[in-house]
Amino acid sequence: MIRFISAVFLFSQLFFSISFAQSAFRVVPLxxxxxxxxxxxxxxxxxxxxxxxYICLDAGTLNTGIRKAIENGAFSVSEDAVLKNYIKGYLISHAHLDHISGLIINSADDTTKSIYAFPNTLETIRNHYFNWESWPNFGNEGNGFLLNKYTYKPLIEGKELKIEQTEMSVKAYKLSHSNPYESAAFLIRTGDAYVLYFGDTGPDEVEKTDHIQAIWKDISPLIKAGKLKGVFLEVSYPNEQPDNKLYGHLTPKWLMKEMNKLSELAGKENMQKLNIIITHIKPAGNNEEKIRAQLRENNLLRLKLVIPEQGVGFGL
Known part of the structure; x- marks a missing residue:
């Protein structure tokens, strides 16, 4: 039985939990x-x-997350069935190990499916991971004997692509993750409902790019129309982290600056209907406690902030 989460509206509108009721998407954080x-x-x-x-947005952890999801009632089948049958493919924002190690370790037990990413990310996976030196070559290209379990599917920025074996499509955007290194954001669509997922990224002002602003311009009409159901956006460090040591990440301060930019395009009243899912918190020391407090203190837009829990599913 799926574990349902009741919507909890705190008086100061700081953090929210959300339910599957009348949702367009189901999300299970692994x-x-x-x-x-x-x-x-x-x-x-x-x-x-x-x-x-399902499509899996990044794949830093698979097996442990699947096991926790089953314990929490998100799935009523075995771990093996979720990995092999429910996950139809992977959208990888970039090839750092905290976003792909679960895919690599579980590859021997996985089934045939596709890996979607920008060409430079696929190149890193092909040349540095599935190469018979770091790990057997489970891909359809690259060094040595090809086991052909995974098919590499290169994404073209701004071009929508059907996600095989699902009822979803994806449009990818480039991000800057400590310039000149790249990451990606994915706009997932089913019918006329959308979800936007960001991989790791620094603020435009620090990265000296306009990547995030270009995304805001593209998706603001979806917010106005009520079609964008949620935005997954990282907050890795508390505000005390110096800008020259962000390494392509956001803080609560920078998140809210980006949200203000988006609200100028989409309208403050529309922003308050949008779920903002906070990802990628680095839990070293008391970082998580600081980040939660700073998000509360800086939420002047009264955004619906959601901090997901591993293995606890929710709807968007």
Whole structure:
């Protein structure tokens, strides 16, 4: 039985939990942290409501997250069935280990499916991971004997692509993750409902790019129309982290600056209807406590902030 989460509206509108009721998407977080906890790294299964055909947004942790999801009632089948049958493919924002290690370690037990990413990310996976030196070559390209379990599917920025074996499509955007290194954001669509997922990224002002602003311009009409159901956006460090040591990440201060930019395009009243899912918190020391407090203190837009829990599913 799926574990339902009641909507809880705090008086000061600081953090919210959300339910599956009348949702367009089901989300099951397999990993939510940005480091240290190797059994809880970025990975989010998402499918249209009522469907068991999921895409996995990044894959830092798989098996541990699947096991926790089953314990929490998100799935009523075995760990093996979730990995092999429910996950139909992977959207990888970039090839850092905290976003792909679960995919690599579980590859021997996985089934045939596709890995979607920008070409430079696929190149890193092909040349540095599935190469018979770091790990057997489970891909369809690259060094040595090809086991052909995974097919590499290169994404083209701004071009919508059907996600095989699902009722979803994806449009990818480039992000800056400590310029000149790249990451990606994914706009997932089912019918006329959308979810936007960001991989790791620094603020435009620090990264000296306009990548995030370009995304805001593109998706603001969806917010106005009520079609964008949620935005997954990282907050890795508390505000005390110096800008020259962000390494392509956000803080609560920078998150709210970006939200203000988006509200100028989409309208403050529309922003308050949008779920903002906070990802990639680095839990070292008391970072998580600080980040939660700073998000509360800086939420002048009264955004619906959601901090997901590993293995606890929710709807968007």
């Amino acid at each position: 990993g939510v942290k940005g480091g240290i906890q190797e059994g809880n790294l970025s990975a989010y299964m998402i499918a249209p409501s009522g469907s068991e055909a």
